[in-house]
Amino acid sequence: MRVVNSLVERCFAVVELLATDAAAMRLGEVAERLDIQKSAAHRMLTVLCEIGWVEQDAATGFYKLTLRLAILGQRFLSATRLTDVCQPVLEELAAKSSDLVRMAVVQGETLTWITQIQGAHHGLKYQPELVATVRLVSTANGKAYLSSLEDKEALRIGLNTPDGKAYAGGVDALMKELRATRERGWAISVEEAESGVVAIAAPIALTEGHVVGTVSVAGPSSRLTSERYDSIASAVQSAARQLGELWPLRSQPGAPH
Incomplete structure (x- = not known):
């Protein structure tokens, strides 16, 4: 066998x-x-x-x-109705931030991108590389996810990835970053994943605290400046809470379309 x-x-x-x-x-x-x-x-x-x-x-x-x-993946995603249920929240966040909003889901010990909405209608727009798996240590979404884990698990998973192995400062720097993320309730990546790009993310948790995904806003550093960090983070956290409340509805027959 x-x-x-x-x-x-x-x-x-x-x-x-x-x-x-x-x-x-x-x-x-x-x-x-x-x-x-x-x-x-x-x-x-x-x-x-x-x-x-x-x-x-x-x-x-x-x-x-x-x-x-790809066809089977789209068919499965459609059957879960996850994007349908979450779409209004993501659209509202994109409108508030005027930048790119993305959502990822936890798959085993990784994060996978499943949807994005472009909130920037004028000027410079951030268009990310089309990849499925989220880099865990160099992205805001990855840090938001890792911060929801116990220290030992976060280090094992994070440092075992390509970007984790190359993380500046190693274990001490990563632990400092994850602890700061837990205290704030949101993660930030300033030109770590991509030059000229800033991203802010928060974990999506169910009512019992189990983290099922992450949501983020990302944009050019020239527009997403330090003066906007707090307001964007507040909007991202609010969206994450709403998504956590809506998440179970995707499997209920009476869920809204």
Whole structure:
């Protein structure tokens, strides 16, 4: 039984790897990134191609995901009605802040972006890189999530990520930042994730305190200046509280559309 599980785990590992950057990869790179033999990687990719999850470019031989995963993901997200229920709150925050609002959900020990609303209608607009997984240590959303964990867990998860390993100051600096985040109730990233960008985020918690996601406002540092931090943080925290109250409604048949 363990052999079967191992094969399933490897197949999902291949899918997750190809989904990370949405880029085509050669067989050798897949094997190297997953630390498996080329023959094993080839078997996994062959199976995934046969069932329609992966396709191989005839000219280059590189492998990439088909749209099947994206279609199923959208279908699942629609079925949860999460974005429908949360949309009005996010739109209100975008209107108040006049900058980009994003929401992420906790998936295991990571955060995944699920929706965004552009609140800036004039002037410079922040358009983030299109990635699925939130960087945990260099982003406001990541810090907001990590601050909701016990110190030991936050360090284990945060420092085990690529941006965590390169975090300036290491353990002491990260702990200082997370403690400050807990005390404030919101996190901030000033040109840490991207040059010229400031973001402020807060954790979305259910009534019993369990954190299920994060919400943030991000914009150019020339507009989201230090004088605006407190007002933006207050709006973000208010939105986070509303989202926490609405969150359970996504699974209730009588929830508002």
